Amino acid sequence: MPGARTPGYVSRPEAFVDAVQDAVGRVQRSCPEALGGIDIGIEDVPRGPSSNGGVPLAVAIEAVGSYPARIVIFRRPLEHRSATRRGLRILVHRTLVEQLSAVTGHSVHDIDPHVDLDDDY
Numbered sequence: 001m002p003g004a005r006t007p008g009y010v011s012r013p014e015a016f017v018d019a020v021q022d023a024v025g026r027v028q029r030s031c032p033e034a035l036g037g038i039d040i041g042i043e044d045v046p047r048g049p050s051s052n053g054g055v056p057l058a059v060a061i062e063a064v065g066s067y068p069a070r071i072v073i074f075r076r077p078l079e080h081r082s083a084t085r086r087g088l089r090i091l092v093h094r095t096l097v098e099q100l101s102a103v104t105g106h107s108v109h110d111i112d113p114h115v116d117l118d119d120d121y
Helices: 012-030 075-080 085-104
Strands: 038-043 058-061 069-074
Touching: 012 038, 012 075, 012 085, 038 085, 058 085, 069 075, 069 085, 075 085
Parallel strands: 038 069
Antiparallel strands: 058 069
16 A cells, blocks of 8 residues: 555654754753754755865854844765664754854853763764
8 A cells, every 4th residue: 555654663754853853852951042043954965065075964054134043954964874763863963062052152061061972873
C-alpha cells in the first residue's frame, strides 16, 4: 500500500526536526536569553560552499534592520557527519550552541554549561 508506514518508524527528516527541537529546548532551559529575537530554521543543504570551501553545517545571520537574526541548520551535512541518531542529536545541539554564540556574543558555556565540544558523534 503506497504511503503505508511502519508503526513507530521515524523518518530521517522527522528525526532531524526532533533533534533541533530538543536542542532548542535544552538551550531554552539553560540560557533562554540566547534565543531572544533569533529565528531558527532548517534546510536540507546549503546553497553553496562556505567561505573556506567546505560544506557548512549551519549559518548564523546577524539581525539587519527589522529582520531578526537567523540561524539555519543544514540537515544533510549534519546527518552525513553522524554515525547514529544519538550522535546526530549531539552534533545538532553543539552546532546550535556554537551558532548562537556567534550571533549573540554569549560564550558557548554560558549558553550550555554542559556542552562538551570534544565529544565523538
